[in-house]
Amino acid sequence: MVLPLENQGTGVHQVIIIAALATTYENTLVCIEEPEVNLHPILQRRLLKYLAENTSNQYVIATHSAQMLDHERANIFHLTLSSSGTQIAPATTPAEVANVCADLGYRPSDLLQANAIIWVEGPSDRTYLNHWVRQIDPGLEEGIHYSIMFYGGSLLKELSADDRIVEEFINLRRLNRNTAILIDSDRTYIGRPLNDTKKRVIREFEKSEENGLAWVTHGYTIENYVPPDILAAAIRAVHPRKGKAVPLPSSRWANPLSSVDSPNKSKIAKYVVDLWPDSMADAALKKQVNRVVQFIHRANVGLISEVH
Structure with missing residues (x-):
C-alpha cells in the first residue's frame, strides 16, 4: 500500500x-x-x-x-574557521576526507554501520563486484543496501595468520555482523592449498552462515572470471602496444595481467564492465554472485522492498 x-x-x-x-x-x-x-x-x-x-x-x-x-x-571541500576567517581547501586524498569526517564527529565505527559490508582487495574488485551484483539484481545499490571496503592484498598474502594486523582486521567483524569478503586465491594450479592467513580469515567470516560469507576466486585472481576476449580488448585500450597482440592466459590458474608491466587494474576493470554483455556465462562466477546477492538480501530484510 x-x-x-x-x-x-x-x-x-x-x-x-x-x-x-x-x-x-x-x-x-x-x-x-x-x-x-x-x-x-x-x-x-x-x-x-x-x-x-x-x-x-x-x-x-x-x-x-x-x-x-x-x-x-x-568533489569535497573542507571549510574550517580560523582567526583570519573561513578557510576552504579541497579534500582529494583518503587522509583529507578522513580529516573531514573526523571534524564532523564521525568515528571509524560509524562508517561501518552499513546494512552489509563486503571487503575486497582494491578498487578494481569493487568495479567488478558492483557490475556482477547489478546483473543479478539491478535494484541493489552500493551505499544503500551494502558498502564495499578495501583491505589491500598484502594483508592476506604477506602477513602470518597470527599477525596482530590480521587479528585486528578479523575483529572488525564485531562492529557489523553482516560482513563478507572476496579473496583472490593466488593459486597457480588446481588443488594448490591456500596460505594459513587466508584459511583463518575464511573460517572467521563463515562462522555464521546467516551473517557471514567468504568468496575465494575460482582461479588465480578476480580477472580470471573475465571472458578472455573482453579482457584483451580492455588491456589494449588501457595499455596500447603498437603491433603487439595481447597474450591470453593459458588457463584460469595463470595471471591474466602478466603480459603488462604495472597494469592499471582499475582502468582495465572499467573498460571490462563497459564491454561485458548483460549475461553471465561462467557458472562458477554466477554461483558466487548469487551467494553475495542472497547475503545482501538477508542483511536488508524489510528494507529492499521499501526502496526498490
Whole structure:
C-alpha cells in the first residue's frame, strides 16, 4: 500500500520540493544548505542520484552528512574557521576526507554501520563486484543496501595468520555482523592449498552462515572470471602496444595481467564492465554472485522492498 503524500513524513516532502525546484532549472549553479536535515540516509542517496541523473545543473551543497560526502560524483571541500576567517581547501586524498569526517564527529565505527559490508582487495574488485551484483539484481545499490571496503592484498598474502594486523582486521567483524569478503586465491594450479592467513580469515567470516560469507576466486585472481576476449580488448585500450597482440592466459590458474608491466587494474576493470554483455556465462562466477546477492538480501530484510 502506498500512502498519500499528505501522510508521508517531512523528509519525503523535502525531497520532492528540492527535486522539483532543481528540475525547473537547466545548466545553473544551485546552492543547497544542509539538505540532509529530516532526511533518512536512503532518501539522501535517492536525492543525489536524481539530481545527478535527471538534471543538468551544478550543485554546491553545504553538508554535515557522510552520505553526501560518499557520493561517487562529489568533489569535497573542507571549510574550517580560523582567526583570519573561513578557510576552504579541497579534500582529494583518503587522509583529507578522513580529516573531514573526523571534524564532523564521525568515528571509524560509524562508517561501518552499513546494512552489509563486503571487503575486497582494491578498487578494481569493487568495479567488478558492483557490475556482477547489478546483473543479478539491478535494484541493489552500493551505499544503500551494502558498502564495499578495501583491505589491500598484502594483508592476506604477506602477513602470518597470527599477525596482530590480521587479528585486528578479523575483529572488525564485531562492529557489523553482516560482513563478507572476496579473496583472490593466488593459486597457480588446481588443488594448490591456500596460505594459513587466508584459511583463518575464511573460517572467521563463515562462522555464521546467516551473517557471514567468504568468496575465494575460482582461479588465480578476480580477472580470471573475465571472458578472455573482453579482457584483451580492455588491456589494449588501457595499455596500447603498437603491433603487439595481447597474450591470453593459458588457463584460469595463470595471471591474466602478466603480459603488462604495472597494469592499471582499475582502468582495465572499467573498460571490462563497459564491454561485458548483460549475461553471465561462467557458472562458477554466477554461483558466487548469487551467494553475495542472497547475503545482501538477508542483511536488508524489510528494507529492499521499501526502496526498490
